[in-house]
Amino acid sequence: MRRQWTLGCWEKPRTVQDVLELVLRSRGLEANTFLRSDLSLLQAYLSFRGMDQAAELMARHIVGGSGILVVGDYDCDGITSAAQLDLFLRDIGHANRRVILPTRAEGYGVPDRAIQEASDCGLLVAVDCGTLDRDAVAAARQKGMDVLIIDHHEVVPDHLAPATVLVNPKHPDCPSSFKEFCSAGLTLLFLTRLRHALNGSHGHVPLDGRYLSLAALGTIADMVPLTEGNRILVAAGLKALNAEAHMPLTHLQRVAGLQGRVVKAGDVAYSMAPRINAAGRMGDPVQAFQLLTAQEPTTAQLLAEQLDRINSERQKGVARILQDVRTRIQTADRRTLVLADPSWNPGLVGIVATKVQQEMLYGPVALLGADTPEARVYKGSVRSVPGYDVHRALSRCRDFLVQWGGHKMAAGVTVEAHQVERFAQRFEEVAREAAADLFVPKGRIDLELDLDLVGEELYAQLSALEPHGMDNPAPVFWARDVVLEGVRTFGRNRAHLSFQIAGHGVPAVFWNGADSWARHLKGHSGPMDAVFRIDWDDYRNRPRLTLIDLFPEGLSVVPSQ
Structure with missing residues (x-):
C-alpha cells in the first residue's frame, strides 16, 4: 500500500541549527514550551x-x-x-x-x-x-x-x-x-x-x-x-x-x-x-x-x-494467525475486515489486526478468536485508523455484540458465533458512511533535507524532540535525487536492505524493503527520491538513514492541513 505524503514545512534548512527549528515550526510547536520536560510541570495536570x-x-x-x-x-x-x-x-x-x-x-x-x-x-x-x-x-x-x-x-x-x-x-x-x-x-x-x-x-x-x-x-x-x-x-x-x-x-x-x-x-x-x-x-x-x-x-x-519464553511462543502464534488471515482475506471494495476462527488465541488477534492494517487493508480490522475450539462465543480485538472512531462505530453495532469497550483507536469485542456475519455487515455499513479519504494510508514529511547535513550534530539536535510515539513521531525527511550503492539483503528471510547513499557516505537501511525492491526498484539504477528518518547505528556507532519509502519516478507532495 503506497502512502499519500504531505509536507509540513516548505522551507529548506541551510544549517544543522535550522533543522530543529523548522521541524518544530512544521508541527506548530513552540521550542520554549514543547522542549521542556521538567517533572514539576506535571503539577498542572492534577485537576x-x-x-x-x-x-x-x-x-x-x-x-x-x-x-x-x-x-x-x-x-x-x-x-x-x-x-x-x-x-x-x-x-x-x-x-x-x-x-x-x-x-x-x-x-x-x-x-x-x-x-x-x-x-x-x-x-x-x-x-x-x-x-x-x-x-x-x-x-x-x-x-x-x-x-x-x-x-x-x-x-x-x-x-x-x-x-x-x-x-x-x-x-x-x-x-x-x-x-x-x-x-x-x-x-x-x-x-x-x-x-x-x-x-x-x-x-x-x-x-x-x-x-x-x-x-x-x-x-x-x-x-x-x-x-x-x-x-x-x-x-x-x-x-x-x-x-x-x-x-x-x-x-x-x-x-x-x-x-x-x-x-x-x-x-x-x-x-x-x-x-x-x-x-x-x-x-x-x-x-x-x-x-x-x-x-x-x-x-x-x-x-x-x-x-x-512466553513471548517467543506469542510470536509463533501471531505468525500462524497472520498466515491464516493471508489465505482468507478478501479486501476488494471493502473498507473493513471482520474474520473469526475458533482456533485463534483471542489474546493474539489484536497484534495480528495491526499487522493486517500495515500490510493488507488500511481500515478498521476486527479479528476474533475463541477460548476453545467448541466455543459458541468469539472474543477479539478491533483496531482502527486515525480519524475513524471505532468506539463510536461499535456502538452502532451493539445489537450484534455481547460485550464491547475501548477507545477511538482500539477496542475489545465479544460476539456470539451466529452473529459474526451480521456484525461484519453492519461494521462495513457504518464505515461506508465515513469520508473515503480516511481509508487511504497517509504519511507526513516534516521537511526536505540536504543529506550533507546528516551527522552526529544533527542527530544530537533532533534528540531534543524525544521521546517519540503517537502524536510525536520521529521527524521524517525527504531527499531528492539520491543514488543507492552497495545494495544487499540481510536478516531473517533476507527481508531487509542495507546500502550507502552515493556521494555522501551515509549508511542506510530499509526494513522489510527487500520485497518492494525486487518488485519495483531493482532495475532502476538512477536517482530516486527518498523518505526517511535519522536513527543511530549501534554497530557503526554513527547516525544512519532509515528508509520509509523510495520513489524512482520522483515524489509528489501536498501541503499539510
Whole structure:
C-alpha cells in the first residue's frame, strides 16, 4: 500500500541549527514550551474530577487498617498500574492488601471472583478498568466495600458503574485539559495526591524511579499520545530506566537484548512491553505482575526469562494467525475486515489486526478468536485508523455484540458465533458512511533535507524532540535525487536492505524493503527520491538513514492541513 505524503514545512534548512527549528515550526510547536520536560510541570495536570476525594478515601482506609483489593487489567497498562499501587502500599507498610488480575478467558473488567475472594476488604481499587463495570461494582458495594476507579477508557454516562469515586479524565465533568493519560500515568499522579492525603502518617515515601519507570512502561505500551503530560512523564521514566532505578525492569531489559544500550521509547514499545503483555495474552498476567514487584534479583531474573519464553511462543502464534488471515482475506471494495476462527488465541488477534492494517487493508480490522475450539462465543480485538472512531462505530453495532469497550483507536469485542456475519455487515455499513479519504494510508514529511547535513550534530539536535510515539513521531525527511550503492539483503528471510547513499557516505537501511525492491526498484539504477528518518547505528556507532519509502519516478507532495 503506497502512502499519500504531505509536507509540513516548505522551507529548506541551510544549517544543522535550522533543522530543529523548522521541524518544530512544521508541527506548530513552540521550542520554549514543547522542549521542556521538567517533572514539576506535571503539577498542572492534577485537576482531575474526583482525584482529591479518591486520595482522601484511600487514605482513610489505609489509616484505618482496611483490607485493600487492587484489580487491574491484564495488559501492560493495567499491570504497571497495579504494580505501582502495590509498591506504594508495601513502601508504607500496609500489609493488608491483595492484587487480582483477570485472565483473558475471564474477560476485560473486574472479575466476579475478585468480589468473592476479597469480600473482607474494605476498599476495592480498580485500575485500567471499572468505568462501565456496573454489575461487578454494584456487587462490591452491596458487600459493604468502597470502590475507587482509576481508568481512562471511554465513558458512557448512562452506563457508569456505581463507584464511590471515579477518576477518569474522559468523564464529561472532568476539568482536566489533557484527556490522554493512560491508567499507569493516572496512577502515578494519584499517588502524589494520596501521599499528600496521608499527611506524613506513614512516613515520607519517595515516588522515585521505580514508579516513574513503571508509569513510562505502561504509557508507552498503551499507545497514548506522547505529548503534554505524557511526554513529561515518559521522559522522566526513560531516564529512570536507563539509570536502572527499578531492579526487575533491569532484568527485563537484559532478556530483551537492551543491556548496554540507551533505552528509548521505541525499545520499550517493541522489546519490553511485548514481554509484559505476553503473560496476559498467553496465560496469566500475574506472572508479569510478580516480575514488576519482585524484590530479589534471582527471582526477577527467573521471571524475566520466563516472560521471554512466553513471548517467543506469542510470536509463533501471531505468525500462524497472520498466515491464516493471508489465505482468507478478501479486501476488494471493502473498507473493513471482520474474520473469526475458533482456533485463534483471542489474546493474539489484536497484534495480528495491526499487522493486517500495515500490510493488507488500511481500515478498521476486527479479528476474533475463541477460548476453545467448541466455543459458541468469539472474543477479539478491533483496531482502527486515525480519524475513524471505532468506539463510536461499535456502538452502532451493539445489537450484534455481547460485550464491547475501548477507545477511538482500539477496542475489545465479544460476539456470539451466529452473529459474526451480521456484525461484519453492519461494521462495513457504518464505515461506508465515513469520508473515503480516511481509508487511504497517509504519511507526513516534516521537511526536505540536504543529506550533507546528516551527522552526529544533527542527530544530537533532533534528540531534543524525544521521546517519540503517537502524536510525536520521529521527524521524517525527504531527499531528492539520491543514488543507492552497495545494495544487499540481510536478516531473517533476507527481508531487509542495507546500502550507502552515493556521494555522501551515509549508511542506510530499509526494513522489510527487500520485497518492494525486487518488485519495483531493482532495475532502476538512477536517482530516486527518498523518505526517511535519522536513527543511530549501534554497530557503526554513527547516525544512519532509515528508509520509509523510495520513489524512482520522483515524489509528489501536498501541503499539510
